[in-house]
Amino acid sequence: MSKQRIDTVVAESLAVKKRFFDEQAENLVALANLIAERVRKGGKVLVFGNGGSAADAQHFAGELVGRFTKEGPPIPALALTTDTSIMTAVGNDYGYEHVFKRQVEAHARPDDVAVGISTSGNSPNVLAAMRVAASRGLLTVGMTGQDGGKLAGLVDHNFAAPSKDTPRIQEVHHLMNHILCELLEARLR
Numbered sequence: 001m002s003k004q005r006i007d008t009v010v011a012e013s014l015a016v017k018k019r020f021f022d023e024q025a026e027n028l029v030a031l032a033n034l035i036a037e038r039v040r041k042g043g044k045v046l047v048f049g050n051g052g053s054a055a056d057a058q059h060f061a062g063e064l065v066g067r068f069t070k071e072g073p074p075i076p077a078l079a080l081t082t083d084t085s086i087m088t089a090v091g092n093d094y095g096y097e098h099v100f101k102r103q104v105e106a107h108a109r110p111d112d113v114a115v116g117i118s119t120s121g122n123s124p125n126v127l128a129a130m131r132v133a134a135s136r137g138l139l140t141v142g143m144t145g146q147d148g149g150k151l152a153g154l155v156d157h158n159f160a161a162p163s164k165d166t167p168r169i170q171e172v173h174h175l176m177n178h179i180l181c182e183l184l185e186a187r188l189r
Contacts, residue, residue: 016168017175020161028176031157032183034113034139039188041111044076046138048100048129049117052170053143054081056117060177068181072189078107080129100129110137118142119169121149121160130154143176145169 021028035045045064047057061079080103081087090099104114114133116126121144133140134154142151142158145166152158161172 012165013168013171016161016163016165017172020159020172021175021179023162024159024176027157027159028179029183031141031159032180032187034157035180036184036187038111038113038139039075039184043109043111043113044078044107045113045115046078046080046104046107046133047115047117048080048103049126049143050081050123052166053117053119053123053173054079056143056170056173056177057081057115059174060115060181063177063181064184068178068185070185070189072185075184075188080104080107097124097128100125101132104129104132104136108133108136108138113139113141115141115143116151116155117144117173118149118151119145119161119166119173121145121147121151121158123151127151127154143173 047060049057058079058081061077064075064077080100087099090102114130116130118126127150130140140155142155144151144158144160146160146164148158148160159176161169163169
């Protein structure tokens with residue numbers, strides 16, 4: 001990779017982030033308020049996705065339960081991507097499209113929040129889990145790219161990075177998670 005290509009990638013990433021956060025800043029603040037309200041009532045955040053989105057789910061949950069920048073009580077969160085025994089048993093017995101759905105069925109309570117991360121917005125296992133979450137009265141949040149795919153139509157709030165390039169979408173999601181962590185810490189710690 002040349003210096004010129006590096007400059008191009010950085011410029012593209014910054015442009016996508018700038019556009020997204022210019023358009024979504026107020027919505028992110030509103031989402032943080034809604035999540036904080038649910039957590040104060042005893043709710044938790046259930047977060048899930050595949051591949052890089054699974055890593056983002058784990059990172060987000062880890063920052064909430066651990067500490068982002070501020071000491072205080074843990075913010076209840078579960079990444080549904082971390083238990084390999086559950087994922088492989090459910091995948092083997094029911095099919096991979098059920099790996100998050102079964103966990104939402106097991107863990108979800110009405111004051112909880114479900115965050116599904118899918119760059120395409122069309123991951124079958126994320127969609128299946130989100131349908132269950134919605135039917136149980138959870139606050140549902142999608143993190144997607146471009147048009148939001150099918151996930152956008154299933155959730156209360158969808159945050160679509162304005163790109164069809166997976167790395168740029170994931171970079172927006174990563175920064176969005178960090179911003180949400182900071183907003184939630186300000187409200188809950």
